Amino acid sequence: MFSCMPSSIARTLPETQRDAVVEIEKLNLTFPAPDAPVHALSDIDLTIEAGDFVSFIGPSGCGKTTLMRVIADLETPTDGHISVNGMSPAEARLKRAYGYVFQAPALYPWRTVLKNVMLPLEIMGLSKQEQRSRAAKNLALVNLEGFEKKFPWQLSGGMQQRVSIARALAVEPDLLLMDEPFGALDEITRDHLNEQLLQLWDQTKKTVVFVTHSIPEAVFLSSKIVVMSPRPGKIIDIIDSGLPRDRTLDIRETPEFLEISHRVREGLRSGHSYDD
Amino acid sequence: MTDIGAGITPGLWHRLYSGKTFPVLTILLSILILWYAGAVYMNSDRLIDQYERNKTDWDMEILIEDAWSMERPILPAPQQIVVELIDTVLGKNITSKRSLVFHAWITLSSTLLGFAFGTILGIILAVGIVHVQTLDRSLMPWIIASQTIPILAIAPMIIVVLGHLGLTGLVPKAIISMYLCFFPITIGMVKGLRSPDILQLDLMKTYSASSSDVFWKLRIPASIPFLFTSLKVAVAISLVGAIVAELPTGAIQGLGARLLAGSYYGQTIQIWSALVVASFMGMFLVWAVSLAEKATLRQMGGQTA
Ligand SMILES: Nc1ncnc2c1ncn2[C@@H]1O[C@H](COP(=O)(O)OP(=O)(O)O)[C@@H](O)[C@H]1O
Ligand SMILES: [Mg+2]
Numbered sequence: 001m002f003s004c005m006p007s008s009i010a011r012t013l014p015e016t017q018r019d020a021v022v023e024i025e026k027l028n029l030t031f032p033a034p035d036a037p038v039h040a041l042s043d044i045d046l047t048i049e050a051g052d053f054v055s056f057i058g059p060s061g062c063g064k065t066t067l068m069r070v071i072a073d074l075e076t077p078t079d080g081h082i083s084v085n086g087m088s089p090a091e092a093r094l095k096r097a098y099g100y101v102f103q104a105p106a107l108y109p110w111r112t113v114l115k116n117v118m119l120p121l122e123i124m125g126l127s128k129q130e131q132r133s134r135a136a137k138n139l140a141l142v143n144l145e146g147f148e149k150k151f152p153w154q155l156s157g158g159m160q161q162r163v164s165i166a167r168a169l170a171v172e173p174d175l176l177l178m179d180e181p182f183g184a185l186d187e188i189t190r191d192h193l194n195e196q197l198l199q200l201w202d203q204t205k206k207t208v209v210f211v212t213h214s215i216p217e218a219v220f221l222s223s224k225i226v227v228m229s230p231r232p233g234k235i236i237d238i239i240d241s242g243l244p245r246d247r248t249l250d251i252r253e254t255p256e257f258l259e260i261s262h263r264v265r266e267g268l269r270s271g272h273s274y275d276d
Numbered sequence: 277m278t279d280i281g282a283g284i285t286p287g288l289w290h291r292l293y294s295g296k297t298f299p300v301l302t303i304l305l306s307i308l309i310l311w312y313a314g315a316v317y318m319n320s321d322r323l324i325d326q327y328e329r330n331k332t333d334w335d336m337e338i339l340i341e342d343a344w345s346m347e348r349p350i351l352p353a354p355q356q357i358v359v360e361l362i363d364t365v366l367g368k369n370i371t372s373k374r375s376l377v378f379h380a381w382i383t384l385s386s387t388l389l390g391f392a393f394g395t396i397l398g399i400i401l402a403v404g405i406v407h408v409q410t411l412d413r414s415l416m417p418w419i420i421a422s423q424t425i426p427i428l429a430i431a432p433m434i435i436v437v438l439g440h441l442g443l444t445g446l447v448p449k450a451i452i453s454m455y456l457c458f459f460p461i462t463i464g465m466v467k468g469l470r471s472p473d474i475l476q477l478d479l480m481k482t483y484s485a486s487s488s489d490v491f492w493k494l495r496i497p498a499s500i501p502f503l504f505t506s507l508k509v510a511v512a513i514s515l516v517g518a519i520v521a522e523l524p525t526g527a528i529q530g531l532g533a534r535l536l537a538g539s540y541y542g543q544t545i546q547i548w549s550a551l552v553v554a555s556f557m558g559m560f561l562v563w564a565v566s567l568a569e570k571a572t573l574r575q576m577g578g579q580t581a
Contacts, residue, residue: 074478093484100482106475110497110576119493120483151577171483 020086021175021207022048022071027080029066039232040066044080046226046235050174053201053208055218056226057264058271063233064211065103068177071209072100084175096124098175099168103183103211105160107152107167113139114148117167124171138166141196143189158185162193169200179211191249194220202245215268216252219243219260227264229271237267311354312344318351319343352545360549373529380553382530383518386446387561390453390521391514395507397454398461405462406469406495407487423459427452427517432524449530453517457510464506468499500576504569511561519554531557 029041040063048054056064069075070082073089084092092098099120107116117135126134139145142162152160161184168176182190198221201208212218218225219241227237241260243251251257291297316339323342327334344353361376368375401419404411431452438448472494480490522532531550538547 072482074481093482096484098482100479102475102479104475106479108476108494108497110500112577122493123480123483123485123489153577 019050020047021050021052021084022046022209023081023083024070025081027070027077027082029063029070029075029077041070041077042232042234044235046238048207048209048224050207051205052224053198053210053222054224054226055210055212055222056228057212057215057218058228058233058268059230060213061233062228062230062271064228065179066233067228068100068179068209068211072098072177096171097173098177099171099173101165101168101176101178101181103179105152105157105164107160107163109152111151112148113144113150113152113155113163116152116163117170120167120171134170134172135166138170139163141169141200142166142193158189161185162189165193174206176206176208178208180213181210182217183213190217195249197221198247215261215264218264219257220247220249220252225260225264227267227271229268236271237263239263239267308354311351315349315351315353316340316343319346319349322346322350348542349544352548356545357548357552360545361552364549365553376534376549376553379529379531379534379550380557383515383522383532383554384557386449386453386521386530387511387515387518387557389446389450390517391457391511393450393454394457394510394514395461398458398506398510399465399503401458401462402465402469405466407491419459419462422455427456427520428524430455431521435521435524449518449521452521453514456517456520457514460506460509460513461503464502465499468502469495471502472498497576501573504565504572508562508565508569511565512558515554515558515561 024044024046027041027044028039031038031040044067056067058064066075070077071084071089073084073093082089085095085097087095087097108119111119114132114135117139118131121131121134136145136148139148142165144159144162144166147155147159147163152163155163161181165178165181168178182193185193194217197208200206201221208221210218210221212221223241223243223245225237225239225241226235227239228234229236239260243256243260320339320343323339323346324334343349345356346352349356364374364376368377370377370381372378401415405415406412434452434455435448438444438451476494476498477490480494483489485493519530519532519535522530523536528537531554534550535547538544538550
């Protein structure tokens with residue numbers, strides 16, 4: 001159910017490495033500063049397997065973004081080990097192993113919506129026709145048909161963020177890194193996109209790493225929830241959700257859902273009492 | 277009918293009064309009044325001398341009339357300049373050396389060539405400075421130093437050296453104009469090419485984009501608004517450069533040559549009309565660049581620097 005590799009290849013790999021997309025061991029990251037260096041990540045141990053939907057949840061400043069950026073090779077750890085698809089994050093990045101949705105839309109203001117979504121496809125050297133059809137398809141997925149010719153400033157913040165999601169999806173990466181992608185959206189759009197994302201994940205067997213502040217969102221989407229706490233940023237609980245892969249929003253009323261939510265909340269609370 | 281008229285008139289007055297037209301016209305009127313008064317004041321000494329030498333009777337009215345119609349006044353009256361302009365712009369064959377259009381064209385051509393040179397040089401320097409770290413440190417002090425040397429000191433040297441190399445006419449003047457106008461373009465482009473924020477650059481990194489992709493798809497488009505801001509400054513400066521370049525060459529063609537010849541022979545009216553043409557040319561050039569700027573930025577989604 002988790003494997004998307006041919007079984008012959010999977011069998012030749014050592015048992016522990018099979019299907020591990022991201023492996024992190026004893027990873028630390030300290031941002032240097034002359035007065036007080038920030039210990040952003042402390043002794044992180046985490047394995048993300050192929051097909052996992054992993055959420056990082058925790059208060060602001062606990063290092064969620066930093067951890068995601070380490071996976072994406074946008075930040076270099078101070079010490080510890082990390083591999084992405086069995087390679088160093090730098091090698092994985094050069095092989096375009098992931099798509100990244102930033103916390104802010106990061107659209108280029110001089111490009112129309114369509115051209116923004118086509119940007120990574122241009123860089124990948126796809127044919128113009130392929131660029132257009134992929135961009136159109138993914139804009140439709142985030143309910144933005146008809147906005148192709150608009151410029152970013154003509155869109156609301158939430159719509160801009162949806163463009164940036166379409167842009168990351170258009171790359172069709174096996175690993176999707178999403179940093180609070182739905183933070184700026186209203187509840188209804190958020191629910192809709194949560195369902196879309198879940199469907200996409202279930203159908204394409206992508207691996208998703210997702211940052212959120214919202215407990216229901218984390219529990220609804222994830223197969224694995226990583227609870228983090230700040231100063232120094234560390235993992236305080238990893239919860240494997242037993243919820244089925246194909247879920248609908250109704251699942252939020254079930255006892256299993258509430259039980260997992262409760263455990264996440266407990267984790268967050270214990271993390272907080274450390275310093276407050 | 278009257279209703280409509282009454283509806284329009286207050287609207288028109290209101291527009292004149294609250295818009296820019298009214299204040300601009302007021303200032304223009306004040307300048308004209310001061311100018312005519314100034315012309316009488318500046319020119320009266322010589323006129324009175326003349327009256328006394330010739331023992332003519334004169335009164336205030338005659339003095340004013342004469343002061344506004346001297347052949348070589350210290351300060352010509354505005355209408356004298358207008359008459360001269362009409363005569364030399366419209367009244368002469370434009371290929372004639374007495375036509376201001378001819379001289380304006382000479383200056384305009386070296387301005388445009390100098391502006392083109394300056395734009396190319398400015399952009400190349402900026403690209404080098406942004407992409408090659410040693411250039412940033414080694415080139416920038418020289419570029420700044422180049423602008424602290426007065427152009428009037430360098431211009432004759434450039435003319436002599438280039439003349440020795442067989443370059444005369446348009447090119448040396450364009451090079452002097454370039455020397456003046458590349459600087460704001462370099463500064464603006466360096467700023468523009470460095471304007472993308474960390475997030476925009478990180479995005480490129482996640483696509484593992486080549487540096488040429490980063491340059492063409494991010495740095496260049498981001499720099500366009502900065503480029504146009506500098507171009508507007510540079511085009512006005514390149515006109516100054518072209519005029520200055522005509523002075524040490526002893527040129528007999530071009531607006532600068534008209535200024536120089538005018539001051540040799542005390543032809544103040546000629547000086548002033550060359551000046552007026554130069555000002556209009558400057559305004560026209562800046563306006564043309566603004567127009568190109570508006571069209572380009574509209575194409576690019578209406579961003580501003
Ligand atoms: N580039 C940086 N330089 C210095 N400190 C940073 C940098 N990026 C993040 N930090 C610090 O690291 C900590 C974790 O930040 P971040 O990963 O953004 O947290 P989160 O995404 O969970 O809100 C914070 O204390 C933040 O101030
Ligand atoms: Mg964050």
